[in-house]
Amino acid sequence: MDRRSGLSVRLKLTLSYAGFLMLAGVLLLGAAGLFLLRQGWLRTNEEGAWRQSPGTELVRGFAPTAAAVMAFLLVFGLLGGWLLAGRMLAPMDRITHATRAAAAGSLSHRIRLPGRKDEFRELADAFDMMLTQLEAHIAEQQRFAANASHELRTPLAISKTLIDVARADPNHDTGELVDRLHTINTRAIDLTEALLLLSRANQRAFTREHVDLSLVAEEAAETLHPLAEKHGVTLETSGDIAPTTGSPALLLQLTTNLVHNAIVHNLPERGTVRVNTSVRPDTVVLTVENTGEQLTPHLVSTLTEPFQRGTERLHTDHAGVGLGLAIVKTITQAHDGTLTLTPRPAGGIRITVELPATSSPSDAGSGPL
Template identity: 80%
Template sequence: MDRPPGLSVRLKLTLSYAGFLMVAGALLLAAIGVFLLQQGWLRTTAEGAWRQTPGTTFVRGFAPLAAVVMMFLLMFGLLGGWILAGRMLAPLDRITHATRTVANGSLSHRIRLPGRQDEFRELADTFDTMLARLEAHVAEQQRFAANASHELRTPLAITKTLLDVARTDPSRATGELIDRLHAVNTRAIDLTEALLLLSRADQRSFAREHVDLSLLAEEATETLLPLAEKHGVTIETCGDVTPTVGSQALLLQLTTNLVHNAIIHNLPEKGTVWVSTGFRPGTVVLTVENTGETLAPELVSTLTEPFQRGTQRIHTDHAGVGLGLAIVKTITRAHDGTLTLTPRSAGGIRITVELPAAVPHTDR
């Protein structure tokens, strides 16, 4: 933003200090003068003796001395104010330098202002914290963009290869080609829709309304019941009413993703999924737990990263687009909630989503 030039803060503080000192000195001299006038005493002789004189000699006797004192206060105020303002604003200069460095693209720069806690140190520490979060966010976005480009390039490359084969071999049966193209195109569409959903949730561009997580859990379970039966997985549900505030569509997507993952990444046969909802003071809880292979804590901690797939995810026919739990994490964060992943000692994983509880409606 273009702004007209103005006085620096240091100069403003200097003038303020000097002006305040001048006003205080003027008031003090005025008080002394009034006192001397009331008493009728002024120094008028060359010997410096004090004697009682008429008040009309005040200007000749006291005013020159007051003028000298005021000039001294002015010079002292300007010089002292300039030095004091410089020392006081030194941390601000360091913060300004850091801001300009960051504006040029160096997000790794930190102020690290030394000294005890005060307003400037608090500002510097807050700025450093903001920079750390911003740097992490930018790195995450860059990594996400690179992974998304890689994931989108794969189906496009497969499509190009299939079309090149069909062009060079016109006698090849088209039925198999069409089926493979359909599968690849479906995967690309699913990935694109997942990316759009992730962006929408991350930007929090959604309307908020009262939502019952228990009803969403029932809906997601009923929708995915055929898939569970196909994989020989039993789903058990239980829970209480869990009112919260948020986007019903996004929270339904969150619940569906969790149940879907629990079904797909389960035991080869006779697996189980437990879906429960509960209410705690100030929060509502959705828990999805499933049987499965034993997972290392190091692997579990990375499953919410975009395009991160565990060993089982890669070697199944339902590898997905690698955004299921990343979407869950983003939706949870957009609703000011927390997501916790815990490996089960018997195999499988327990995923817990905690969201702020809705304030009960009151009748008026």
């Protein structure tokens, strides 16, 4: 935005200090003049003679002194105001430098303003915190973009290779080629849809409605029950009514991802998945717990990163696109919730999603917020 040049803040403060000091001097000298004038009238009335008017005496005796005092106050106010304004605005120079550095792309720069807490230091600390979060967000986005490009390039490269082989060998079995291309294309579509869902949740581009997590959990469990039977996994659901607000579709996707992961990454046989909802004083909790191989805390801490998979996930038919728990994390954050992953001592993992609680629609009304 183009702006016309104006007075600096330091000069404005200097003129304000000097003006205020001059005004105070005028009022003080005016009060002194009125006092002397009143004393002159009283003395004249007591003596009963009129030698000269009180005004003339005031002008001759007080006016030069008042003029000298006002000149001193003007110079002192301008000089002192300039120095005080410079000292008070010194932190702004560091904040401005950091802002310009950030605008130029240097997000690693920090103000780190020393001294006790005041308005300038609160501003500097808030700016430093914003830069830290922005730097972390951009680094995460860059890492995600690189991983997404790699993941999308893989099925495309495989498809190109299969097509080149088919073109070089006209007698090649086209049925097998079509099946493999269909599988690869399905994976690419799933990955693209997952990326779009992740972007939508990250932007919070959804309407908030009243949602009962217990009903969402039941719907997800019912949908995935055939998959659980196929894998020989027992799927159990329980819990209380858990009212919250958010996107029904995104919360269903969150729950479905959790239950799906719990089913496919389980014991080879006689595995168990438990889905539970509960209510706390200010939050509602969705817990998905499954049996499985023992996981280290370090491995568990990486599972919510995009395209991060455990070793066992890379060599199964259900490796997915590597965004299941990343989507869960993003949806949870978009709903102002917290996601906790804890390895079970006996094997498997317990995942807890905690969201802000709200009154039920019957108590607080229904519909978009």
